[in-house]
Amino acid sequence: MARLFFSTGIDELRARIIRLVSTGLHVSGALAILRWCAKSMMPAQDQRQRATFPFIKVRRASNLQILTYHRVNDEQDSLFPATPIRVFEEQMVHVAKCYHVCALEEAVEMFEKNDLPPNALAITFDDGYRDNYLHAFPVVRNLSLPMTIFLATDAIGTGRTLxxxxxxxxxxxxxxxxxxxxxxxxxxxxxxxxxxxxxxxxxxxxxxxxxxxxxxxxxxxxxxxxLAVEERRVDHNLMLSWDDVRLMSRDHVSFGSHTASHPILARVSAEETEAQLVRSGEAIRQHLGRQPMTFAYPNGTKADFNNVTKETLKRLGFTCAVTTEFGINEPGADMLELKRGRPWEEHLPTFAFKLSWYRLMSSQAA
Ligand SMILES: [Zn+2]
Known part of the structure; x- marks a missing residue:
């Protein structure tokens, strides 16, 4: 689900200043220096995460940044804001130029061997909306970028709404x-x-x-x-069909599980968690011929899953699970709690600046 927020006056002023500064950095080319610093340097901190002198040290291993998207369209829906198509295209052109975009599965393998390329980044989508096929897929295909879509499988090809x-x-x-x-x-x-x-x-x-x-x-x-409205249980245009999924799977798009019906897993029993993961995995295997190895927690904050969820994922053979806890993944990260997010910015220089800034400020010891 999308993040919704309102800016106060101070927030708006701060956002304007960041937009101005990032535009200056972008236009002058100074953002490339920030990207180099983000790739090569990290803040020096002690065990208690306090800054120590010298304040910057050389980064000894690469980290992994995972971007999250949900919908890409120009519908201007204020209740579930999507990334506009032009904005998504600009962001993808930027990451194709400045980052090493990896398929999530490959990134996880390299990450575990401490063998990630510099500036490693993975692109992910949650839920399985049809606009991923209509609008996002043509963009990433043209740029030869891999991406992963996490499917809430009960809604795929059925018209059932989440x-x-x-x-x-x-x-x-x-x-x-x-x-x-x-x-x-x-x-x-x-x-x-x-x-x-x-x-x-x-x-x-x-x-x-x-x-x-x-x-x-x-x-x-x-x-x-x-609210005196009819409950919209079915919408045949909202979610992907299995034909869409199969077509994309031939072209650098991989699919992970996002459960079957998108429950909050911390609120369901161990049996129901297992049933959701098995049902979702079987649907993907039935239509694509392979078991999903990657998983995204519905809603994805720490409160939305627990150790039972993680143990069930491990037992069923999932190699990684992504959250919506924001951050960069450093070597040694828990593969079943990978951090994920992106700058919620439509203004490209600010998006580019924040991507580099977050990476520079990622701070766990390598
Ligand atoms: Zn979701």
Missing amino acids: WHDRVFSAFRETNAPDLTGFDHSVERVRLDSLSQRILTMEKVLAILRQLDEAERNHRISVLCRC
Whole structure:
């Protein structure tokens, strides 16, 4: 799911300054120096992560940066913002030029052997939206970039919508003036403005993430009744078909599991976790002829999975699992808790600056 936020005045001023500085660095070519520093140097810190003198030391091994995307389209949907097609293309041209883009599976193998190339970066998508095929795939194919898409397999080729998409649809389509009768924490919250609607939707999503699947599905039906909209359980244009998946798999796109129905795994039993992983793995194997080795946790924060989840992944043969915890992966990282994210920036110089800056500031001892 996409990250939604609002800028305060100070945030907006800071963002403008960063945009101005990064444009200057980009235009002057100084960003290349920052990239070289990010590739070769790291902050010197002691065990307690405190800066020590000399403040910069030579990086002894490469690290791995993993970018996350969900949707690429020009629909300008404020409730589930996508990366615009032109922006995605600019970002991919930039990473193709300045980074060593690896398939995630290969990157993980090299990472474990401490044999990653400098500036290693992997591109990933979550959920399996059809626009990945329509808009992202042509861009990465033209640039010969590999990418990995994590599929919530119950929604692939079936038209079935994922639970969070049913919530987005409800808030997108409702004409109700407020939300009444769903939960006391959002009782009678007004839905007049877009910002009220987004904030309320975020609160509703947070409530729903705490529930098990049956209860969550029930509450989504209640939500739709409260918002006087029909629950959109089926949408044949939203998600990938297995034909799309097969076509992309022939052209540098790999597929990992994102469970079957996108539950929050920390909220389900060990048996249900295993059932989700097995069902998803079998669907991918049935359609692509190979078992997925990579996995992305639904929602992906530390609170959304636990040791049982990790042990089940290991037992079923997954070689890595990615989170949505932001950061760069340093040698020695837990392969079942790989960090992932990207600058949520549409302005290319700022995107480029932040990518390099995050890498420079990654700080665990190599
Ligand atoms: Zn997801």
